[in-house]
Amino acid sequence: MEQKYxxxxxxxxxxxxxxxxxxxxxxxxLFICINDDCGYFRRGWDWMWNNYHVHASYRFMFNPFNGYQGPYPVTKENDIKNAYLEKIER
Ligand SMILES: [Zn+2]
Structure with missing residues (x-):
């Protein structure tokens, strides 16, 4: 069984x-949080706008190959969640 994160x-x-x-x-x-209600993801939009004036955010990401945890940058147009859902539908 695969490990869960x-x-x-x-x-x-x-x-x-x-x-x-x-x-x-x-x-x-990568393992990525695709919960749209995640506070990290939700706060990210305001933070990125206030600091960089871009419509972007990030999702929590875990790289199982090297153990690195950090932000995975996303935009509305290029959200990794869409890629994930497309994969499931296949
Ligand atoms: Zn989350």
Whole structure:
């Protein structure tokens, strides 16, 4: 059975998300919080706007290959959640 991981911000299970082949992460997949109610994700929009004037945010991300936890940057147009959901529908 695959190990489960949880978002340290909202506590929901984070999902294995396969990355685009041209991604810069150097790994095949990451575990990412796709909960739209996650406080980390919700606060990120305001923070990015106030600091950088861009419509972007980030989701909690865990890289199981090196144990790194951090932000995965997203925009409304390029949200990793959409990629994840497309994968499920296949
Ligand atoms: Zn979360």
């Amino acid at each position: 949880f978002c340290k911000h909202c506590g929901s299970e984070i999902k294995k998300v396969y990355l685009p082949v041209d991604s810069d992460w150097g790994v095949e997949y």
